[in-house]
Amino acid sequence: MTVEVDILVVGAGPVGLFGAYYAGARGLSVAVVDSLSQVGGQVTAMYPEKQIYDIAGFPAVSGRELVSGLFVQAAQHSPTYLLGQEAQLLSHVPTADGPDRIRVTTSTGTEITCGAVVVTGGIGTFTPRPLPAGEGFLGRGLDYFVPSSEAYVGKDVVVVGGGDSAIDWCLMLEPIAASVTLVHRRDAFRAHAASVEQVRASSVEIVTNAQVTALEGGDAVEKAVVEVKGEELPRNLPCQQVVAALGFTANLGPLREWGLELHDNRHLVVDSAMRTNVAGVFAAGDISDYDGKVRLIAVGFGEVATAVNNAAVHLDPDAQLFPGHSTDTPHQVPVPA
Amino acid sequence: MPYVIASPCIDVMDRSCIEECPVDCIYEGERKLYINPKECIDCGACEPVCPVEAISQDRRVSDEDQEFIEDNRRFFTEPLPGRDGPLGAPGGSHKTGAIGVDTTMVAGR
Numbered sequence: 001m002t003v004e005v006d007i008l009v010v011g012a013g014p015v016g017l018f019g020a021y022y023a024g025a026r027g028l029s030v031a032v033v034d035s036l037s038q039v040g041g042q043v044t045a046m047y048p049e050k051q052i053y054d055i056a057g058f059p060a061v062s063g064r065e066l067v068s069g070l071f072v073q074a075a076q077h078s079p080t081y082l083l084g085q086e087a088q089l090l091s092h093v094p095t096a097d098g099p100d101r102i103r104v105t106t107s108t109g110t111e112i113t114c115g116a117v118v119v120t121g122g123i124g125t126f127t128p129r130p131l132p133a134g135e136g137f138l139g140r141g142l143d144y145f146v147p148s149s150e151a152y153v154g155k156d157v158v159v160v161g162g163g164d165s166a167i168d169w170c171l172m173l174e175p176i177a178a179s180v181t182l183v184h185r186r187d188a189f190r191a192h193a194a195s196v197e198q199v200r201a202s203s204v205e206i207v208t209n210a211q212v213t214a215l216e217g218g219d220a221v222e223k224a225v226v227e228v229k230g231e232e233l234p235r236n237l238p239c240q241q242v243v244a245a246l247g248f249t250a251n252l253g254p255l256r257e258w259g260l261e262l263h264d265n266r267h268l269v270v271d272s273a274m275r276t277n278v279a280g281v282f283a284a285g286d287i288s289d290y291d292g293k294v295r296l297i298a299v300g301f302g303e304v305a306t307a308v309n310n311a312a313v314h315l316d317p318d319a320q321l322f323p324g325h326s327t328d329t330p331h332q333v334p335v336p337a
Numbered sequence: 338m339p340y341v342i343a344s345p346c347i348d349v350m351d352r353s354c355i356e357e358c359p360v361d362c363i364y365e366g367e368r369k370l371y372i373n374p375k376e377c378i379d380c381g382a383c384e385p386v387c388p389v390e391a392i393s394q395d396r397r398v399s400d401e402d403q404e405f406i407e408d409n410r411r412f413f414t415e416p417l418p419g420r421d422g423p424l425g426a427p428g429g430s431h432k433t434g435a436i437g438v439d440t441t442m443v444a445g446r
Contacts (some may be wrong), residue, residue: 041379042359046359046380047380123359123378126359185353185356190386241380247356247382248359249358249431250359250363251428251429264375264426265426265428266376266426266428271439286378295378295379
């Protein structure tokens, strides 16, 4: 698949989504790529239910509401979303007149050619934390995501973890699996209390203070060995499917190979126009760094407006840096009463 | 801005926090865990899972444990006993494995 746009935003967190809105508002075509399969980045992955109190104009807003509002705001200009794929390779495409175009290739082979890139990658690519005891069975009964429930029909399933994903997967698989056992290493669950109650009320067997110490089987998983605190012998749970939902870790990943100047091996150094050292590549939000940087969503919103407007001038040196005011043109957005 | 692990962790090292940390910035000494202030993103995921409540934001560390703020930093910025250089920001504790050494302050407790 190939995509041609004016601006590619790398990272669909709050700052990336606002950048997509801003690029659209300037009449630029925009694509947003993210390794996660949903928008909202860290906020969606880690704290959708948390109240945020320092977003201008919102005395309190949940992570989920904030992301949803940003998504609707950006949708006015129909950005192209490329989710579930990681921006990997960056190359320059010379043009006869004007600055180089930039080509970014993703992990699924999508080729995006654009005039400028705005990196709003936060803390990098999220990847699921592996279940060390069973890595050899990955794809042979062990999964870190449940993309489709078909493989679980009529199976004995062990779900490992204590967060929202683990709980949600239990609820999703319980009606179709032969059995579901939830193994968590602590007593308390971090997941939404109402969902935990739903699981407790269901046929899911809950084993707490327990750890999966091994998966065993031949070609595929046949059982999980679970050590429970206070029990002398480990339990053997017969199962054909294991879902480990142990959270995510984040890493800058392939961005490290883009020739960008890094600070502390994790932030991209930018100037006051949010330009990185690579022509046509800008950065904003948590991933960007400069003297006096404050890592807050509120700050990232301003940075990405600066980045996108400067990117617009990079695309067309005759364009004005100042975009005009959003009040200049009529909008189709419902105004809250 | 980062989170800090203080005295209750010594000789407990439950490691639940290591499982929670999304940026893998909690490193294992011999008797205590340490949060790398350069790598911590201040998300707070580690704080509620610590069974001995050893973790807090650096601005909320108890008076008697104030010196652990600097000691967490020192674990990474100064060479640990028996090592030539400081750990710095290795980019994840799964890469380094357990360090197996404590700061002089922790070793003396």
